[in-house]
Amino acid sequence: xxxxxxxxxxxxxxxxxxxxxxxxxxxxxxxxxxxxxxxxxxxxxxxxxxxxxxxxxxxxxxxxxxxxxxxxxxxxxxxxxxxxxxxxxxxxxxxxxxxxxxxxxxxxxxxxxxxxxxxx
Amino acid sequence: xxxxxxxxxxxxxxxxxxxxxxxxxxxxxxxxxxxxxxxxxxxxxxxxxxxxxxxxxxxxxxxxxxxxxxxxxxxxxxxxxxxxxxxxxxxxxxxxxxxxxxxxxxxxxxxxxxxxxxxxxxxxxxxxxxxxxxxxxxxxxxxxxxxxxxxxxxxxxxxxxxxxxxxxxxxxxxxxxxxxxxxxxxxxxxxxxx
Amino acid sequence: xxxxxxxxxxxxxxxxxxxxxxxxxxxxxxxxxxxxxxxxxxxxxxxxxxxxxxxxxxxxxxxxxxxxxxxxxxxxxxxxxxxxxxxxxxxxxxxxxxxxxxxxxxxxxxxxxxxxxxxxxxxxxxxxxxxxxxxxxxxxxxxxxxxxxxxxxxxxxxxxxxxxxxxxxxxxxxxxxxxxxxxxxxxxxxxxxxxxxxxxxxxxxxxxxx
Numbered sequence: 001x002x003x004x005x006x007x008x009x010x011x012x013x014x015x016x017x018x019x020x021x022x023x024x025x026x027x028x029x030x031x032x033x034x035x036x037x038x039x040x041x042x043x044x045x046x047x048x049x050x051x052x053x054x055x056x057x058x059x060x061x062x063x064x065x066x067x068x069x070x071x072x073x074x075x076x077x078x079x080x081x082x083x084x085x086x087x088x089x090x091x092x093x094x095x096x097x098x099x100x101x102x103x104x105x106x107x108x109x110x111x112x113x114x115x116x117x118x119x120x
Numbered sequence: 121x122x123x124x125x126x127x128x129x130x131x132x133x134x135x136x137x138x139x140x141x142x143x144x145x146x147x148x149x150x151x152x153x154x155x156x157x158x159x160x161x162x163x164x165x166x167x168x169x170x171x172x173x174x175x176x177x178x179x180x181x182x183x184x185x186x187x188x189x190x191x192x193x194x195x196x197x198x199x200x201x202x203x204x205x206x207x208x209x210x211x212x213x214x215x216x217x218x219x220x221x222x223x224x225x226x227x228x229x230x231x232x233x234x235x236x237x238x239x240x241x242x243x244x245x246x247x248x249x250x251x252x253x254x255x256x257x258x259x260x261x262x263x264x265x266x267x268x269x270x271x272x273x274x275x276x277x278x279x280x281x282x283x284x285x286x287x288x289x290x291x292x293x294x295x296x297x298x299x300x301x302x303x304x305x306x307x308x309x310x311x312x313x314x
Numbered sequence: 315x316x317x318x319x320x321x322x323x324x325x326x327x328x329x330x331x332x333x334x335x336x337x338x339x340x341x342x343x344x345x346x347x348x349x350x351x352x353x354x355x356x357x358x359x360x361x362x363x364x365x366x367x368x369x370x371x372x373x374x375x376x377x378x379x380x381x382x383x384x385x386x387x388x389x390x391x392x393x394x395x396x397x398x399x400x401x402x403x404x405x406x407x408x409x410x411x412x413x414x415x416x417x418x419x420x421x422x423x424x425x426x427x428x429x430x431x432x433x434x435x436x437x438x439x440x441x442x443x444x445x446x447x448x449x450x451x452x453x454x455x456x457x458x459x460x461x462x463x464x465x466x467x468x469x470x471x472x473x474x475x476x477x478x479x480x481x482x483x484x485x486x487x488x489x490x491x492x493x494x495x496x497x498x499x500x501x502x503x504x505x506x507x508x509x510x511x512x513x514x515x516x517x518x519x520x521x522x523x524x
Binding site: 131145161185 | 320327328329332333336358359361362363365366367368369370372373374376377378379380381384385388389391392393418421422425429435436437438439459498500501
Binding site: 083085088089090093094097098101108109110111112113114115116117118119 | 398401404405410412423483486
């Protein structure tokens with residue numbers, strides 16, 4: 001997450017990590033509640049954050065599952081999900097994106113969702 | 121990828137070289153079959169190198185991530201086991217180094233081991249081999265770290281002096297010397313114990 | 315090995331004997347043959363090496379099987395990361411939404427379909443074509459291994475139908491062709507084979523599976 005923020009050269013939501021974390025938790029609950037979503041994976045792939053993971057293991061910190069980056073007035077949301085076989089993944093993904101967008105209103109959002117696991 | 125039991129068993133029949141070739145082509149099921157096949161030896165080795173089972177699992181995971189990313193650099197598919205073990209050795213050493221940057225030295229300097237320390241007590245009663253193995257665990261844990269690494273990489277993974285030297289970033293001559301010191305200490309301890 | 319230091323009375327060093335154990339080479343092999351001190355030290359080192367082998371076997375047994383939970387959880391973590399491949403776009407309802415499926419997820423889906431058919435195991439799997447462009451024509455190439463005795467033509471046809479159905483539901487790829495190539499015939503397992511998963515003692519002959 002830190003790397004994500006630094007790479008985008010922007011500041012965390014609301015200027016404070018605590019607000020960002022709370023919002024990320026809200027969005028996580030929202031996405032998990034979408035029918036057909038069976039998992040939410042860390043927004044940052046594992047191997048890019050192995051050093052971070054080692055640090056997190058020591059400090060007991062959890063890696064954030066939802067990536068949030070604020071650019072100007074717009075909030076960029078990044079999510080990686082797994083979809084179960086019993087649901088069509090494209091529709092599930094659109095539903096999740098819609099849920100995030102509505103939740104953030106009236107704020108403008110750029111939502112990116114990747115399906116990284118299908119059908120299990 | 122969901123790996124039905126049937127499919128796992130089918131891949132269990134396929135030799136290393138074939139699996140490694142397929143894994144290099146991007147076949148994740150083949151790669152997973154390799155991981156399952158050699159996982160126990162990797163875990164056992166990482167445990168003796170790092171001193172704990174929890175660290176061992178982290179190291180095995182990091183090893184498999186690296187192996188997958190570098191699969192196309194494996195020149196001899198039949199030698200995939202030794203290749204995995206060499207990555208594992210390097211990751212184990214790195215893992216300890218990283219940990220050491222974060223936590224107090226005392227916690228990692230001497231390897232933790234949940235097995236009881238049989239030591240030298242009651243030799244008559246401990247003539248069975250199982251307790252000799254326990255005694256060896258304790259003696260191994262008491263070795264200086266570099267000596268223990270040399271011994272584990274040699275005896276568990278059958279690596280050459282040159283391979284061990286590369287992993288530990290020391291000269292082959294140092295490997296020869298440390299391995300000898302480790303063996304002498306262990307052999308003496310075991311003879312006293314008997 | 316009760317010598318107080320590292321050089322035996324005969325003048326040979328224990329380090330030389332240790333190296334001899336690994337390489338079979340030593341400066342003075344004739345001396346080694348007839349020196350009782352060297353022989354005793356060598357025997358001691360060999361005993362240790364044997365005990366090291368016992369420790370290794372015991373540790374590997376303690377590590378558990380590669381089919382146990384510990385390995386499963388490692389593999390679950392890895393699955394996400396194993397070469398995610400290209401990003402395949404999905405239609406979005408809002409212009410500021412970017413929705414993808416990873417090529418790795420689609421390949422894994424294809425393999426799981428092939429693996430679920432009795433008597434086949436998936437090998438290489440490729441999506442040919444510009445998957446990053448929505449609607450571009452795509453050819454699916456799947457290689458499978460078939461267990462000896464299973465009818466190949468029939469297996470390939472069944473797999474093709476199942477893949478077409480699954481991919482139409484789970485992706486928005488414009489699939490033109492599904493090519494299935496049988497690349498290997500696997501030997502069935504020996505009749506008496508120790509297995510650690512008793513529920514699937516004969517996994518290769520599950521013809522009656524739904």
